Amino acid sequence: MKKVIKISFICFICLFFIFLIFSSVILHNAFKHASNINFDKDLLISASSKIELYNNNNELIKNTTHNKVVEIEKIPDFVKNAFISIEDKKFYSHCGINYKRIIKSMINNLKSGYIKEGGSTISQQLIKNTHLSGEKTFDRKIKELILTKKLEKNFTKDDILECYLNVIYFGNSFYGIENASLGYFNKTTSELSLNEACVLAGLIKAPKKYSPILNYENSFKRKNLVLKEMLKDGYITQQNYDDNINKDITLYLSTSSIKNIYEQAVLDEAEKLLHLTEQDLKLLNAKIYTYLDENVQNNIIDIVNNDNFYHKNSFGNTADSAVVVIDNETGGINAFYGKCDYNLIDIKRQPGSTIKPILVFSPALEKGIICPESQILDEKINIDGYSPNNVGNIYHGYVSATEA
Numbered sequence: 001m002k003k004v005i006k007i008s009f010i011c012f013i014c015l016f017f018i019f020l021i022f023s024s025v026i027l028h029n030a031f032k033h034a035s036n037i038n039f040d041k042d043l044l045i046s047a048s049s050k051i052e053l054y055n056n057n058n059e060l061i062k063n064t065t066h067n068k069v070v071e072i073e074k075i076p077d078f079v080k081n082a083f084i085s086i087e088d089k090k091f092y093s094h095c096g097i098n099y100k101r102i103i104k105s106m107i108n109n110l111k112s113g114y115i116k117e118g119g120s121t122i123s124q125q126l127i128k129n130t131h132l133s134g135e136k137t138f139d140r141k142i143k144e145l146i147l148t149k150k151l152e153k154n155f156t157k158d159d160i161l162e163c164y165l166n167v168i169y170f171g172n173s174f175y176g177i178e179n180a181s182l183g184y185f186n187k188t189t190s191e192l193s194l195n196e197a198c199v200l201a202g203l204i205k206a207p208k209k210y211s212p213i214l215n216y217e218n219s220f221k222r223k224n225l226v227l228k229e230m231l232k233d234g235y236i237t238q239q240n241y242d243d244n245i246n247k248d249i250t251l252y253l254s255t256s257s258i259k260n261i262y263e264q265a266v267l268d269e270a271e272k273l274l275h276l277t278e279q280d281l282k283l284l285n286a287k288i289y290t291y292l293d294e295n296v297q298n299n300i301i302d303i304v305n306n307d308n309f310y311h312k313n314s315f316g317n318t319a320d321s322a323v324v325v326i327d328n329e330t331g332g333i334n335a336f337y338g339k340c341d342y343n344l345i346d347i348k349r350q351p352g353s354t355i356k357p358i359l360v361f362s363p364a365l366e367k368g369i370i371c372p373e374s375q376i377l378d379e380k381i382n383i384d385g386y387s388p389n390n391v392g393n394i395y396h397g398y399v400s401a402t403e404a
Helices: 002-034 041-046 077-087 099-112 122-130 138-154 157-167 177-185 194-203 216-232 238-244 260-274 278-283 294-304 352-366
Strands: 052-054 060-063 287-289 322-326 333-338 375-378 397-400
Touching: 077 122, 077 157, 077 194, 077 216, 122 138, 122 157, 157 177, 177 194, 194 216, 194 238, 216 238, 260 278, 260 287, 260 333, 294 322, 294 333
Parallel strands: 052 287
Antiparallel strands: 052 060, 322 333, 375 397
């Protein structure tokens, strides 16, 4: 038995050393290959979305290369601290890479059985968003580490933070904190409240998941997490925390952000079809041609937002609205829009009674079970305990199939 244990131990040691040698060779070659990658200062300064979208006449409709840049001196301290608290607590003390955080994230990921945490610092995120693609490969990670080291040697911490806040993606086609502030709250960065700053800081981890437009509840919880971390780090007082923890997120969407819905749908579709992230498309300087008819799009936006078309019923409810305009020849979508509190891009909602003509009346007519004048009794029913109600519990007795 002892002999078996001894042989097993020797085999384990041999395999371990083989693994170390093999890993060392891979790491050496990876670092040697990655060390040749150029660090481009201009990419940090001018980095922005290079995605160009064209309408149905092949005219440029949205060029997101122009970012509104805000200097670090004009960004309130509590705004900067919100990002540092939630994204990189040791930003001003580490050398670009937080090794302890990486090790901790690896351990937590191993425990959970999936990748739920990242160990990237603000410096690493900046490099990833300006120099590298979104692919998750070993080689790309090595390049990220090397370029991050070069970044830290060439820029001060304030320079890095300024670049980061001006190029990071905030969802809804907003790159940079100034664009996001104007888009979500119709304010400049210097005018943001603590509550709003925490919303923006919270959503960059996953812009769709924590979007205040698309996923309000997620955004609210994430905002409060940022507040909690800021309190823990000593950036805000208990009173600041108490004043904002239950405060709602109030959006003041600008006209430009409202009109982004078509463009955002295009980018989402491109991601699905090409299996690329929006960041990848940006780095590729992608040009995307669409079926958008800008005149029609602007018209339906004006119509949908016209309060004269909405009236409350006796129960205080106001009708919903959504419009899709499709080109008869190509089948392409020329325009679409709906109320701003809807995420029309991937809305999941029951069709309600609007499905009845398709699934109930049409088959009955087709089978000859009813005709347009057939009388149908509208009354309270109970089917094995299932007893649905009409709105307001109002029943109409016998009505024709046409009226029904």
